[in-house]
Amino acid sequence: MRKGEKLIIGLMVASVAVLAVVKISKHEEGEDPGIPFYSTASQELTSSASQLMRDNRCKECHSLWATKDMTIAVPAPALDGMGMFRDEEWLYSYFSAKVPQDMLSTRLKPQYRMPSYSYLSDQERRDLAAYIASLKVEDWYLEETNKARQEKLTGKKL
Ligand code: HEC
Numbered sequence: 758m759r760k761g762e763k764l765i766i767g768l769m770v771a772s773v774a775v776l777a778v779v780k781i782s783k784h785e786e787g788e789d790p791g792i793p794f795y796s797t798a799s800q801e802l803t804s805s806a807s808q809l810m811r812d813n814r815c816k817e818c819h820s821l822w823a824t825k826d827m828t829i830a831v832p833a834p835a836l837d838g839m840g841m842f843r844d845e846e847w848l849y850s851y852f853s854a855k856v857p858q859d860m861l862s863t864r865l866k867p868q869y870r871m872p873s874y875s876y877l878s879d880q881e882r883r884d885l886a887a888y889i890a891s892l893k894v895e896d897w898y899l900e901e902t903n904k905a906r907q908e909k910l911t912g913k914k915l
Pocket residue numbers: 809810813814815816817818819831832833834839842843848857858861862863864865868869870871872874885889906910
């Protein structure tokens with residue numbers, strides 16, 4: 758290869774690299790569609806359910822609004838968007854079940870499984886169910902959210 762040819766090839770490689778960087782940074786700036794998760798719950802329900810979730814340590818195993826207790830790493834599905842997959846009635850039955858695994862099977866050791874919340878009062882289980890059912894995700898992120906959820910439930914990469 759002659760010196761001139763090397764120079765031309767070098768210039769071509771460099772310009773492709775520059776174009777790629779410009780394209781990536783444009784994509785990052787211009788097309789951010791925002792946070793896909795939201796809740797339709799009232800202020801009142803949000804605050805009572807949040808208190809219940811703190812008291813009952815849901816975030817030791819589940820993430821919500823991308824926050825989680827980092828000391829424990831249980832592969833439980835994220836609660837963000839859960840209201841797209843489970844309705845209020847199902848959730849109420851699930852939180853009331855003596856053995857939640859009769860309703861949704863598990864792949865985990867007993868200490869990591871979904872605990873029974875049947876000891877909570879009826880009102881508390883209803884509030885939790887109503888709040889979790891209010892957790893939604895925008896359509897454009899629905900498939901991604903369900904995929905992540907299935908991966909946690911089955912332990913298989915989809
Ligand atoms: C010890 C860990 C742990 C705690 C604490 C916990 N969960 Fe779970 N949860 C799980 C696991 C793991 C699953 C998946 C089913 C299984 O393996 O038993 C699950 C399943 C669920 C599901 C169904 C998920 C789906 O994809 O259908 C919901 C809803 C849920 N949990 C809500 C809660 C709420 C609300 C709390 C607090 C009141 C809570 N969990 C506390 C571990 C936990």
